[in-house]
Amino acid sequence: MKPLIRYTLANLFISQRFVPPTFLFFVLLAVLTSSDPSPLVVVYAAASGCILAASVWITVAVANAEDPVGRWILLANTRRSSDVVIATAVSAVLYEVLLCPVGLVYPLATGHHKVTVSGLLIGTVAELTCALVGTGVGLLCARPVIMRTGVSTLAGIALILAVLLVKQLPPVSPMLRRMTDGSSDHTTLTGVLPFAGFAVLGAAALCSCGALAHRLGHRRD
Template identity: 80%
Template sequence: MRALIRYTLANLFVSQRFVPPTFLYMVLLAVLTSSDPGPLVTVYAAAGGSLLAASVWITVAVANAEDPVGRWVLLANARRTSDIVIAIAASALLYEVALIGIGLVYPLATGHHTVTVSGLAIGAIAELTCALVGTGVGLLCARPVIVRTGVSTLAGIAMVLVVLLVKALPPVSPMLQRMTSGSAARTALTLTDAVPYVGFAILGAAALYGCGLLAHRVGRRRD
């Protein structure tokens, strides 16, 4: 599995498909968080939403870096479709972890915020949750689930909007609402305030698992 993940990451970097989603994330981060004097947790909500959109694109880029013939060769060596799905998700998440670090540091460098351990913890958990959900959505928008690029793009945009805007759909929308509510404006947050966000992260991991399972089943039929 480690070799498969290394190969998947190397293929992503060689293809340079990571550049457009990374650029999108940096632009959204700069526009939404630069010089923002608001509460740190609220700023991290904007960073999390930006990472959600970028994560979907990054996962699609990882999955589609292989052409169909290359995928067949990879499947012949991996022997199981599930291993390929796991490698794609793990590779995407490893790259997204680096973006999480940027998302945590950039608002501190460009804005004026009261930095607390609890605020950083909430931001990190929130961005991780968005990365998990975005990776799951990306698996459903990439090959072999969706083959055509145009359909994949439209599906990705639609699913990101649904995840962000449907208030009753956990975990991203309720989490971001909590982060931008009046209570988030308090600077005297404690680590206890970060506990509910762990639940959101667990839901995010469950969403990724469900999406990965669906992608595996579709891929097994089409491969």
């Protein structure tokens, strides 16, 4: 599995498909969090949304970095399409984890916020949760599940909006609403515990989306 992950990451960097989603992340982060006077946890909610949008595109970029012929060769060598899906998800998450510290530090550098351990922990967990969910959504929008670029883009936008706006759909929407409700629990370490549950739900969402993407994509492969 490790060689497959290294190959997937190398293919991503060689193709330079990581550049547009990374640029999108930086632009969204600058627009939504620069000089924001809101409490730190509220600002981190915006940063987490940036991670969510970028992670969907990053995952699609990782999955689509291989051309169809190259994917067939890769499948022939790995012999299991599930390994390719796992390598795609792990590679995307690894790259997204590199962006998370930027989402944590940038608001501190551009605004005046009261920094607390609980706030930093909540921001970290929220961004990782959004990265996991975004990766799962990206797997459903990429090849071989969706082959056409236009359809993939529209599906990605629709799913991001659903994840953000549908209140009954965990874990992202409930988590972000909890972060922006102005609760005093955010100032205590015990206030971090509910967010650990959101992170577990995010990991479960990634696994579910990965399994669904493998099932749908296996028919096309």
